[in-house]
Amino acid sequence: MERIPILKLGDCLIISLQIDLHDRLALAMQDDLANMVVKTGARGVLIDISGLDMVDSFIGRILGNVATLCRVLDAETVIVGMQPAVAITLVELGVTWDNVRTALNVERGMAFLRLHLDASQAMQTAPEENHDDADAGE
Amino acid sequence: MLETDSDSLLQEWLTEQLQATTLRRDLLNEADLRRDSQTFLNALTQAVQVSPALDIDGAQWQEVKAVLAALSKNRATYGFTSSEVATFVFSLKQPLFQRIAAALKESPEKLQSELWSVTVLLDQLGLYTLEVYQRSREDIILRQRQELLELSTPVVKVWDGVVALPLIGTLDSERTQVVMESLLQRIVETESTIAIIDITGVPTVDTLVAQHLLRTVAAARLMGADCIISGIRPQIAQTIVHLGIDLSGVTTKASFADAIGLALTRSGFQVTRQVSRARTP
Numbered sequence: 001m002e003r004i005p006i007l008k009l010g011d012c013l014i015i016s017l018q019i020d021l022h023d024r025l026a027l028a029m030q031d032d033l034a035n036m037v038v039k040t041g042a043r044g045v046l047i048d049i050s051g052l053d054m055v056d057s058f059i060g061r062i063l064g065n066v067a068t069l070c071r072v073l074d075a076e077t078v079i080v081g082m083q084p085a086v087a088i089t090l091v092e093l094g095v096t097w098d099n100v101r102t103a104l105n106v107e108r109g110m111a112f113l114r115l116h117l118d119a120s121q122a123m124q125t126a127p128e129e130n131h132d133d134a135d136a137g138e
Numbered sequence: 139m140l141e142t143d144s145d146s147l148l149q150e151w152l153t154e155q156l157q158a159t160t161l162r163r164d165l166l167n168e169a170d171l172r173r174d175s176q177t178f179l180n181a182l183t184q185a186v187q188v189s190p191a192l193d194i195d196g197a198q199w200q201e202v203k204a205v206l207a208a209l210s211k212n213r214a215t216y217g218f219t220s221s222e223v224a225t226f227v228f229s230l231k232q233p234l235f236q237r238i239a240a241a242l243k244e245s246p247e248k249l250q251s252e253l254w255s256v257t258v259l260l261d262q263l264g265l266y267t268l269e270v271y272q273r274s275r276e277d278i279i280l281r282q283r284q285e286l287l288e289l290s291t292p293v294v295k296v297w298d299g300v301v302a303l304p305l306i307g308t309l310d311s312e313r314t315q316v317v318m319e320s321l322l323q324r325i326v327e328t329e330s331t332i333a334i335i336d337i338t339g340v341p342t343v344d345t346l347v348a349q350h351l352l353r354t355v356a357a358a359r360l361m362g363a364d365c366i367i368s369g370i371r372p373q374i375a376q377t378i379v380h381l382g383i384d385l386s387g388v389t390t391k392a393s394f395a396d397a398i399g400l401a402l403t404r405s406g407f408q409v410t411r412q413v414s415r416a417r418t419p
Contacts, residue, residue, distance in 0.1 A: 080362060084322030087357040095360075102362035104329050109362075 004029040006036050012044040012113055013037065013075075018051040026062045033066060037073045043120075044113035045070045048106050050081030060095040067100040076116050077101065080109035148172075148179055150233040155226070174209055174226070181205045194262045206263060207270045214274035223271045227264040231257070291317045293324035300401045301330045302394070304369075306339030314350040318357060325363045332401045333358055336394050338369030348383040355388050364389070364404075368397035 004025065007014045013036055015029070037045065047066070052059075067077040078101040090097075103109035152168075152175055181202040188198035206227070213223050234256055242249040290313070294302045303321050307313075325333055335351065337343065343351075355365040368391040370378070378385065391397040402409060 082361045084319060084326060084357075084361070087322055087360045088318060090360055091353045091357045096356065097360065102360055104325070104331065104362045108329075108331070 003032065006032055008036075008040055008042070011040075011042055011117065012046060012110070013040065013042045014046045014048070016048040016051070020052060020054060021059050021062075023058055026059055030062060030066055030069070034069055034073070037070060037075050042075050043117050045075050045077045046106065046109050046113060047077065047079045048081050048109075049079060049086070050083065050105070052086055053083065055086050055089055057093045057095070060090050060093055064095065064097050064100060067097070071099065076113060078103055078109045078112055081105055147233055147237065148175060150236075151175055151179075151230055154229050154232055178202070178205050178209070178226075194259070194266060202263065203266060206267045210267045210270040211274045214271050214278065220268055220271050224264045224268050227260055227267055231260055234260075287313060287316050288320075291320050293320055295324075295328050295330070296334070296398060297402060297405070297407070299328075299330050299405050300332045300334065300398070301325060301328055302334040302336060302398075304336045304339060304394075308342070309340065309347045309350050311350070314354070318350075318354045321354065322357060322361060325358060325361060330363060332364050332366065332404060334366045334368055334394070334397045334401060336369040336397070337367060337374070338371070338394065340369075340374075343374045343377055343383075345381055345383060348378065348381070348385070352385075352388065366391060366397045366400060368392070368394050 002025065004015060004017065004021075006029075007016075013033070015033065021029070033045065036042070045066075047063070049063070055063075063079060067079065070077040079097075080103045082102065101112065103112055152172060155171060155175070181204075185198045185202050194203065209226070210223055213226075235253060238252050238256065239249060242252060290306060291303065294304070296302045301321070301324050303317065305317065309317070321333060321335075324330070335354065337351070340347065351367060355367070358365045366389045367385070370390060370392060389400070391400060399409070
C-alpha cells in the first residue's frame with residue numbers, strides 16, 4: 001500500500017503532499033504522523049499541500065485533526081502552500097481550522113516554526129537563568 | 139430572372155439602398171455595400187436555381203443564411219440598429235417587384251402568386267437576419283459584462299508582501315467569486331502575507347456583503363495571509379453594528395492610510411519623515 005513519506009529535519013517533521021489524498025491514504029498519514037511525532041520527539045510539523053488541487057470535507061477535517069493531534073503531542077503544526085481553489089472550497093465547506101497555523105510557502109512556514117521553537121525554548125530556559133542569577137547575587 | 143438580369147437588378151437595389159434615409163454613411167461606404175449586396179444576390183440566385191422551395195431551413199439556403207449571418211454579425215459589431223440591418227434585405231423587394239410585375243404583365247394570377255412567394259421568402263430572410271443580429275448583440279453584452287467583472291477587481295501590490303484590493307460597487311455572489319479568486323491568486327503570485335480590502339467604494343454593506351467579506355478573509359487566512367478591511371465609513375460602521383455583524387475576528391481600519399501603516403508595521407518596516415536640510419538649524 002502506498003504511503004505518504006514523512007521526513008525528519010532537526011526537530012521538525014516535513015510532509016509534502018504531491019498527489020491528491022484519498023480517504024484511506026489520509027488516515028494512514030494521520031497514523032504514521034502520530035507515531036513519528038512520538039518516536040522522534042519532534043517539536044514542529046510542516047505539512048506542504050501545494051500539490052493538492054482538490055479537497056473534500058473529509059480531507060479538510062483530517063488535516064484539521066492532524067494539527068490538533070500534533071498539538072496534543074506538543075508539536076506545533078503549520079500547513080503551507082494552499083492553492084486558492086482549495087482555500088475557497090474549504091471556506092465553502094465551512095471548515096475553519098481555528099487552531100491551525102498556515103503560511104504561504106515552505107520557506108515562511110519553516111521560518112515560523114524556527115521562531116516558535118526558539119521562543120518556546122527561551123521560555124523554558126529563562127526561569128532557570130533567573131534562578132542562576134539570583135544564586136550568583138547571593 | 140435573377141440570373142439574366144442580375145447586373146441591373148444589383149444596380150437598382152444599390153440605388154434604392156443608397157437613397158434610403160436609414161443608410162448609415164458614417165459606418166458603411168459604397169464599395170462595401172456593393173460587395174455585400176453582390177455576395178448576397180449571388181448566393182440567392184444559386185439557392186433559387188437549385189430548388190425554388192420557400193422553406194429557408196432547406197439545404198440550398200445554407201449559403202444564403204451564412205452570408206446574411208456574417209453580414210448581420212459584422213453590422214452588429216459596428217453599431218447598426220436592428221431595423222437598419224433588416225432593411226438591407228427588405229429593400230430588395232422594391233426592385234424585385236418591379237421586375238416581376240414587368241415580366242408577368244399578361245397573367246395577373248401568376249403575378250400575384252409570384253409576388254406572394256417572393257414576399258414570404260424575403261420576410262423569412264429578413265427575420266433570420268434580425269435573429270442573428272440579436273444573438274450577436276447578446277454575445278457582445280455578455281463579453282463586456284465579463285470584462286467589466288474582471289476589470290473591477292484590480293489587486294494592487296502596495297509593498298513587498300502587501301497587496302491591496304480597492305472594491306468599488308455592490309458585491310453580489312458572482313462578483314465576490316471573481317474578487318476572491320483574483321485576490322487569492324495574487325497573494326500566491328506575490329507571496330504576500332497581508333491583504334488590505336478597501337471598501338471605500340462599496341455604497342452599502344448588508345449581511346450578505348459582510349458574509350462574502352468574511353469568507354474572503356477566512357480563505358486568505360487558510361492560505362496563510364492576514365486580511366485588513368479598511369475604508370469603513372461612519373454610516374457603514376453604524377449599519378454593521380445595527381445588523382449585529384460580527385467582525386471581531388477581522389482587523390478593521392477606518393482609512394486606507396491606517397491600513398497601510400499597520401501592514402508596514404506588521405511586516406517590520408518603519409516609515410519616518412525625512413527632515414529637510416533647510417529646516418535643521
